Amino acid sequence: xxxxxxxxxxxxxSVVFGSRKKAFTAVDDVSFDIYEGETFGLVGESGSGKTTIxxxxxxxxxxxxxxxxxxDERISGKIDKKKDKKVVQDIxxxxxxxxxxLNERAKVDYIVSEGLYNLKNYANDAERKKIVDEAxxxxxxxxxxxxxxxxxFSGGQRQRIGIARSLVMQPKFIIADEPISALDVSIRAQxxxxxxxxxxxxxxxxxxxxxxxxxxxxxxxxxxxxxKGRLVELAETEELYNNxxxxxxxxxxxxxxxxxxxxxxxxxxxxxxPDQHHYDIEAPKWVEIKKGHFILANQPEIDTxxxxxxxxxxxx
Amino acid sequence: xTSINRTREPILKLKDxxxxxxxxGKTLTAIRSASLELYKGESLAIVGESGSGKSVLxxxCMGxxxxxxxxxxxxxxxxxxxxxxxxxxxxxxxxxxKEIAMVFQDPMTSLNPLKTIxxxxxxxxxxxxxxxxxxxxxxxxYDLLTSVGIDNPExxxxxxxxxFSGGMRQRIVxxxxxxxxxxxxxxxxPTTALDVTIQAQIIELLESLQRVYDLTIIYITHDLGVVxxxxxxxxxxxxxxxxEVGTADEIFYEPIHPYTNALLSSLPQLxxxxxxxxxxxxxxxxxFKTIKxxxxxxxxxxxxxxxxxxxxxxxxxxxxxxxxxxxLDPRAPKVPISENVIRLKNEWGSSE
Ligand SMILES: Nc1ncnc2c1ncn2[C@@H]1O[C@H](COP(=O)(O)OP(=O)(O)OP(=O)(O)O)[C@@H](O)[C@H]1O
Ligand SMILES: Nc1ncnc2c1ncn2[C@@H]1O[C@H](COP(=O)(O)OP(=O)(O)OP(=O)(O)O)[C@@H](O)[C@H]1O
Ligand SMILES: [Mg+2]
Ligand SMILES: [Mg+2]
Numbered sequence: 001x002x003x004x005x006x007x008x009x010x011x012x013x014s015v016v017f018g019s020r021k022k023a024f025t026a027v028d029d030v031s032f033d034i035y036e037g038e039t040f041g042l043v044g045e046s047g048s049g050k051t052t053i054x055x056x057x058x059x060x061x062x063x064x065x066x067x068x069x070x071x072d073e074r075i076s077g078k079i080d081k082k083k084d085k086k087v088v089q090d091i092x093x094x095x096x097x098x099x100x101x102l103n104e105r106a107k108v109d110y111i112v113s114e115g116l117y118n119l120k121n122y123a124n125d126a127e128r129k130k131i132v133d134e135a136x137x138x139x140x141x142x143x144x145x146x147x148x149x150x151x152x153f154s155g156g157q158r159q160r161i162g163i164a165r166s167l168v169m170q171p172k173f174i175i176a177d178e179p180i181s182a183l184d185v186s187i188r189a190q191x192x193x194x195x196x197x198x199x200x201x202x203x204x205x206x207x208x209x210x211x212x213x214x215x216x217x218x219x220x221x222x223x224x225x226x227x228k229g230r231l232v233e234l235a236e237t238e239e240l241y242n243n244x245x246x247x248x249x250x251x252x253x254x255x256x257x258x259x260x261x262x263x264x265x266x267x268x269x270x271x272x273x274p275d276q277h278h279y280d281i282e283a284p285k286w287v288e289i290k291k292g293h294f295i296l297a298n299q300p301e302i303d304t305x306x307x308x309x310x311x312x313x314x315x316x
Numbered sequence: 317x318t319s320i321n322r323t324r325e326p327i328l329k330l331k332d333x334x335x336x337x338x339x340x341g342k343t344l345t346a347i348r349s350a351s352l353e354l355y356k357g358e359s360l361a362i363v364g365e366s367g368s369g370k371s372v373l374x375x376x377c378m379g380x381x382x383x384x385x386x387x388x389x390x391x392x393x394x395x396x397x398x399x400x401x402x403x404x405x406x407x408x409x410x411x412x413x414k415e416i417a418m419v420f421q422d423p424m425t426s427l428n429p430l431k432t433i434x435x436x437x438x439x440x441x442x443x444x445x446x447x448x449x450x451x452x453x454x455x456x457x458y459d460l461l462t463s464v465g466i467d468n469p470e471x472x473x474x475x476x477x478x479x480f481s482g483g484m485r486q487r488i489v490x491x492x493x494x495x496x497x498x499x500x501x502x503x504x505x506p507t508t509a510l511d512v513t514i515q516a517q518i519i520e521l522l523e524s525l526q527r528v529y530d531l532t533i534i535y536i537t538h539d540l541g542v543v544x545x546x547x548x549x550x551x552x553x554x555x556x557x558x559x560e561v562g563t564a565d566e567i568f569y570e571p572i573h574p575y576t577n578a579l580l581s582s583l584p585q586l587x588x589x590x591x592x593x594x595x596x597x598x599x600x601x602x603x604f605k606t607i608k609x610x611x612x613x614x615x616x617x618x619x620x621x622x623x624x625x626x627x628x629x630x631x632x633x634x635x636x637x638x639x640x641x642x643x644l645d646p647r648a649p650k651v652p653i654s655e656n657v658i659r660l661k662n663e664w665g666s667s668e
Pocket of ligand 1: 017018024026044045046047048049050051052053096478479480481483484510511
């Protein structure tokens with residue numbers, strides 16, 4: 001595992017919106033690596049900075065400190081034209097809001113082709129059309145749809161137009177921000193299967209942002225949990241779901257609704273109170289508490305978490 | 317959860333509703349003869365394929381169809397009046413917000429990007445309630461914002477929608493919808509943009525509003541976990557039709573329609589990591605064309621011959637459960653239930 005190649009390195013990045021008195025830190029000293037060919041999940045409460053991190057990677061949001069490395073080259077801050085073009089082609093983002101992220105005046109054909117037009121990496125218009133039709137079919141839409149406008153589609157159909165649009169670019173790395181939230185269960189399964197297939201066949205790498213933790217468990221290899229702009233826990237997916245340590249992670253997992261009316265009648269949600277930490281007495285640090293399992297904690301907490309891990313092992 | 321009182325008159329009743337759209341001269345049939353009853357105080361979930369007509373169906377109950385769409389035939393009876401005959405905006409203004417309110421799938425489309433969040437919430441409050449002065453209205457706005465989980469409402473009041481995360485925007489939309497104290501609340505993907513903890517809070521909020529005001533709620537969601545949590549009854553839609561209706565237990569543990577079975581089989585909770593998830597093959601039917609037989613037949617590996625020829629009847633199997641499929645015909649052969657659905661039933665269905 002240790003020889004895996006890092007595709008993306010996010011190093012101590014912060015994103016601050018506004019200035020001076022009104023400054024708001026949306027992302028606070030976040031670090032994680034994404035290995036080539038893996039699906040890395042980012043989960044956490046709404047407003048915790050997940051989208052901002054994605055947007056920082058594709059250079060829409062400027063970072064205030066830290067750096068972002070893609071294929072061993074820095075892509076944050078000032079970079080030259082050539083590198084910028086590489087970022088545009090190699091990294092695609094599927095945007096969260098299917099309703100506001102599509103150009104309302106353009107037909108689907110244009111929307112899906114936009115990136116292709118910019119790169120001109122096709123021989124003729126017939127070839128471009130073929131690429132578009134194939135991408136539409138991949139996401140379960142009919143090629144006939146290409147002459148329609150975005151507002152003529154349902155929410156889930158629009159979301160898939162956004163996915164098709166990023167697929168045609170043949171990127172190396174896709175940031176999928178809630179890519180399937182508006183899709184029905186079956187098309188969700190179809191898109192998840194498609195993502196996994198592209199990952200296997202083309203070695204695609206994903207940053208997968210989602211609120212549906214059942215899907216995250218199914219699709220991701222590793223997961224980072226973020227709370228108010230800070231990463232609080234990171235581990236391999238099964239490890240995290242089986243041994244959640246941070247109280248916020250535990251609270252999140254307890255809140256997952258299951259498609260089982262009997263179970264839902266009795267499910268109890270664990271409440272998370274950020275004040276329970278006493279970080280005013282001792283500040284937390286980012287530690288590897290078990291191989292590959294990272295957590296934000298201070299010394300007394302580290303001791304507690306270690307005990308929890310041990311009793312979990314005994315309990316198995 | 318409320319028990320379903322069958323003897324009660326429904327508060328809202330859709331009868332053989334047909335809704336069409338004109339798209340550059342061609343006619344698309346989005347809703348093909350849908351009938352549905354909604355009982356006071358209940359939570360009804362509508363689930364189904366993307367594009368099957370869930371949003372169109374519910375929007376039609378508020379006069380919110382896009383300009384190129386119309387009710388072709390059928391009735392929408394609310395408190396005894398047939399709203400499908402409403403012709404002018406003025407008729408709908410009496411209904412919209414006050415009687416039936418809606419929380420939309422996408423928060424950005426229902427918020428004005430140029431107005432502060434506080435203004436937008438306060439305006440709705442002022443529209444429906446009389447306040448002695450601006451200060452009272454402002455305090456009520458802060459309270460409402462707090463009640464949907466927005467911290468620091470004084471600061472947030474002055475901010476614009478783009479300064480909120482996707483999830484926070486949806487909480488504002490919910491605040492605006494409940495500000496009107498409606499009879500029926502239609503929630504179209506109300507928690508899709510929310511994290512699970514906030515989702516749990518919002519659902520709890522909706523449930524408590526429901527108890528306090530005897531609110532009737534329609535949930536449209538693709539999250540079957542949420543459905544299992546909130547729904548008394550579930551309606552399943554496919555290609556503009558309601559193909560199955562039942563209590564939550566009936567739909568999850570005793571599904572009948574092949575589409576319902578296929579839907580449940582695709583759940584990621586039933587998937588094995590690294591393996592292919594079960595998914596429905598093919599694409600939904602072209603709504604520009606007339607559909608012959610059972611609309612789901614071309615995608616149903618176990619379809620019967622009759623499915624391709626004749627429209628199936630809606631058959632009642634229990635006082636609360638009915639499905640529109642030839643499988644319920646006495647002449648139909650036994651079709652094997654998918655393994656995943658059997659797992660759902662065996663692992664989960666009998667835990668009482
Ligand atoms: N352009 C902006 N100006 C000011 N604040 C912003 C801007 N964009 C985002 N924010 C703030 O940054 C924080 C993080 O927002 P972000 O959209 O990254 O959250 P998120 O984790 O993606 O949430 P969600 O799950 O709801 O999509 C929020 O508090 C948001 O209000
Ligand atoms: N303004 C419109 N013009 C033409 N067709 C439309 C229009 N609005 C919706 N439709 C079509 O009507 C059908 C039903 O759409 P609707 O939005 O109700 O689907 P839905 O079940 O809500 O899907 P989703 O789960 O993706 O939100 C779709 O095939 C859609 O393309
Ligand atoms: Mg986001
Ligand atoms: Mg919809």
